[in-house]
Amino acid sequence: MTSAKKSKATKTTSLLPRWLSWALGIAFLVTAVSVSSLAYLTASAYWDSPFNPLDSNDGVAIAAQGELLDIESILGNNGTDAGLPPAVVTELVAQNEPFLVPTLESTGRTNILVMGIDRRPGEPYLSRTDSMIVLSIDPTENRAAMLSIPRDLYVTIPDYGQNRVNTAFVYGAQYGSPAQGAELAMETVSYNLGLPIHHYLTIDFNTFVQAIDTLGGIDVDVPTTINDTMYPDMNYGYAPLYIPAGLNHFDGELALKYARTRHQDSDFHRAARQQQVVMAVRERVLAQGVNGLLQQGPLLLNQFEEGIRTDLSPGQMLALASAASQIPAENIDTAVLDSNYVTPYTTPGGASVLILQGHLVGPLIQSLFD
Template sequence: MIGQPARQRTSLLARVDRIVSSILAIAFLVTGFQTGYRLTHGAGQAVKVIDRSPGTEHGPAGSVPVETVVPATEPLPMWRGTDRVNILVMGIDQRPGSALPGRADVIMIASVDPVEREVALLSIARDLWVEIPGHGENRINSAYFYGEFEGTEEAGPGLMKRTIEHNFGVAIDYYGTLNFECFKQIVDILGGITVDVPEAISDDRYPDDSYGYMRIYIPAGSQHMNGETALQYVRARHETSDFSRMRRQQQVILAMREKALRLDIIFSLRDLLPVFRDAFSTDLPAQDLLALANLATRIELEDVQLRVIDESLTIPYVAPDGAQVLLPRLQRIRGMIANLLEDSPVITESWDPELAEARILVRADASSPGLAIEIADYLRRRGYTARAESDGLQIESDGTFIASRREMAGTAALISALLRVGPEYVILDPNLKEGSDIVVTLGRSFVMPE
């Protein structure tokens, strides 16, 4: 900055301030929606972090030195839109020094209703076994890796957005990613956070930075955590489930919000800039981010809903490679999301709980018993209740037919689309075999969908 004219320095600082403010705005979306005004409006003022919890071993040492006073920013713009805004927020596990892309280790949808001034935060398990467009089935967090590795125009965030839309039927407007180093530094800048740990966390296989494992232990009770410990708390899972892990993530988000509201200080632009450089990305325009930050100041905690895709919405499953994963009950998940995000654009047809519980029988010729089992398993992985039958059956037709009770016609139509069976082969039959609502009879020319 030495040798630059004063006007040029001021202009540059203003642009940088806007960038940092934009970065902060996405953090507001996952930290309780009320810290935006203080931090953004004060981002240009020079003070030091003075809130430290004395006597704790976890608080970062010292305060942040500040040497230069930067003028305060201008007022934030107003959010003018009336439609709900859905933002995919991801925490990326990028190992230091690795040439390979990271994976999305934390996956959330932050949805803002600007009219009702309400927010919904939905946590998605990284081990959900879903269909990734163009890549077959895999864990949902692999979508980010595939997109980054292939170097396509949409990259990792774009493929993650398409995967969410394809499986859950909710349109994603924007994304924001933050790596774990940045998360740790944010917690440290806050002076650490206090979390009530409901039960002790012990993990002998917590991943370290050298592609090995380390042991971590976090005792139960009220714990003051620095950035490293907070990250361990939200990532540990060896002796717990993905569901408890997601609930811990939301717990830490609220703890960060509470700490930011309690702090009687603001942060220097010069302190924040190194934290976020190369650690954050989003496709939200800067002005829209600032407007969302402004909107965030008007949303109360009681108007923030937290949801997790939990045990009631998934089925434990062993993947082809032997890994323990979770099959999403897609119909139920889509219904939950439709209720949570009432006015959000839905990509697929509306959900009906009666259709989701349809009992499906898959039949194949006795000469191909594995085919019926394979298709029944294919449907179960997509949230349907399906079983196979082939013993003693002789199927003469080349074509595949789907017979359905009238009240299950909607589900039959969805299944026909999944199996690439033309609508002319879907019939209504009130006299189906007892115990079945839909019967899929696989013809001799049936080909498994890719």
């Protein structure tokens, strides 16, 4: 497998208002990361507790020590986002002067770990990651890839032993900052998949729902009728969900529900639906074009300011978005670490998790990212 090279940016002659350039730069990345926020409202988040449920399976068990670490106490003691890089648009809203849009010049592949953070508006940013997708952009081959990582994947977390992959963020942040949590999550994914991870981006579900509505909704071709009589509502009851097979137009809330439902199949099918939603958002953004973003850019920026965090610089985001916009849909490869690549396992503490099948995952990683 070839290693990714560091991307460089050069300037083109295109001039755009600064806020519009930011909107364009964020637009494609949001299509890739928006799905991460969908998992925030997964069914298990409501079966036991609406806020970071803690039980024998969801607590953080450090295998090397044989202890159960109380996630709630960690979140309560360090529930601040002071160490996280500021929202991507915080300092740019008031700047309207035109500037040159950078483009990618190098032949390197850039891999970004996008994470949905399990939090609601107004809550601290330090929470478990309920969804992870590795987004990869290769400008040389004009290709992109998305790989969904199940939250119950049992992995080695550097310096912390074995645990679910979705606990790495909290481990890294508990004695440092949320930014360090993101760094440990990147290191964990890289270590277990043998894949370099260069950047991270996090998003919350409310930002996704609002962005979908601002864009006017999305069109999704539903392959199989959804009839979920046990779809959970916000009050521990049920709100039956029915979506007919065929082409459907979703607003933000319905898109969230479509990606959240899983009772009729599995988490793996849900991950596939989430990727389907990502592609639908991408098509909607591309269809809007510059004129559409001119009309909706300020509102989108206001939404992004509160719900998206990243270590990508403005130039990197714009360069990646520029490269990604040139990649046709047929050149975007998608995969889920599903039952073809993992096997169920019960830990000594009784937690139900998933174990990677390395001899099968290796070829998949090569096919997607090589």
